[in-house]
Amino acid sequence: MKRFYIAATIWCIVSSSTFSQPVITADKTDGKIDFYINGKLFTSYIFSENEKYPFFFPVNGPSNASVTSMRNANYPHHSSLFFGCDRVNGGNYWQEGLERGQIVSLRVNILETGGEKAVIENECIWKREQADAPIKDKRRITISAPSAAKFQIDFDITMEMLMDVTIEKTNHSLFSARIDPDLAVINGGTMIDSEGNSEEKGTFGKSAGWIDCYGTRMNKSEGIAILQHPSNYWYPSPWFTRDYGFFSPTPMFWPPNNKNMTLKKGESVKLRYRVIVHSGDHKEAKIADEFEKYKTE
Numbered sequence: 001m002k003r004f005y006i007a008a009t010i011w012c013i014v015s016s017s018t019f020s021q022p023v024i025t026a027d028k029t030d031g032k033i034d035f036y037i038n039g040k041l042f043t044s045y046i047f048s049e050n051e052k053y054p055f056f057f058p059v060n061g062p063s064n065a066s067v068t069s070m071r072n073a074n075y076p077h078h079s080s081l082f083f084g085c086d087r088v089n090g091g092n093y094w095q096e097g098l099e100r101g102q103i104v105s106l107r108v109n110i111l112e113t114g115g116e117k118a119v120i121e122n123e124c125i126w127k128r129e130q131a132d133a134p135i136k137d138k139r140r141i142t143i144s145a146p147s148a149a150k151f152q153i154d155f156d157i158t159m160e161m162l163m164d165v166t167i168e169k170t171n172h173s174l175f176s177a178r179i180d181p182d183l184a185v186i187n188g189g190t191m192i193d194s195e196g197n198s199e200e201k202g203t204f205g206k207s208a209g210w211i212d213c214y215g216t217r218m219n220k221s222e223g224i225a226i227l228q229h230p231s232n233y234w235y236p237s238p239w240f241t242r243d244y245g246f247f248s249p250t251p252m253f254w255p256p257n258n259k260n261m262t263l264k265k266g267e268s269v270k271l272r273y274r275v276i277v278h279s280g281d282h283k284e285a286k287i288a289d290e291f292e293k294y295k296t297e
Helices: 002-020 199-203 287-295
Strands: 024-029 032-037 040-046 055-059 081-088 091-093 102-112 117-128 131-147 150-161 165-168 173-178 190-193 210-217 220-228 239-242 246-249 260-263 268-279
Touching (some): 024 117, 024 131, 081 131, 081 150, 199 239, 210 287, 220 246
Antiparallel strands (some): 102 117, 220 268
């Protein structure tokens, strides 16, 4: 019996030590990069040429089930966790139909793998048929795991205007998440922002540093939070939210002139987002504390 307790204690110490220094790996295959945390799939970054834009799916929580969902009949343009924009110089880089506009990967490189984080760089061109490309972007994506109950995606993007760009007022814009139905407000989940506002009624159109969406499934609570960095071009962007399970920090639905946003040729827009996939609610995951740390990075 004593040997059993000694063995169990050693296993716990080794297990704890193993996760205190997690191994994050990035494995590139045709059209996607799979990210693993200590050998378990966390997320895949999909950039195949037949997709509208690059996106993450699945985005697995500590329960090993995805906290995001993929397209459905009503919203086939909601691809899990993604970045895009509609109504850009007449093009659509958000909704279905590749001929209307597409964000195409020019190159994807793995910069770091096999340590406490994995880092990739992705360069993309925004193109559509019979039109010049209005935007080129470069994305730096960093995957890490602060704990066994908290996984992290840092999404840093620089958008370069290749011509004068006009973005007409649209709710289909920038970094967005379509969450798993089990976590949605309409199914008993919680949506809360950094100011304490909740649900679509309280968060829609409000400026906030972060929003967290979480719920209970398999008798466990887990969720996904998006944090927007204070250095962002339009910080703090108001949020477009839906109780059915969608949230996005975007200024494009609330332009100052109520018509459009304009950007000049050669102008660069830098945007940073941190995604935290976590066990528990926003207090247990200490999302407010995580945002305070993120602000200084």
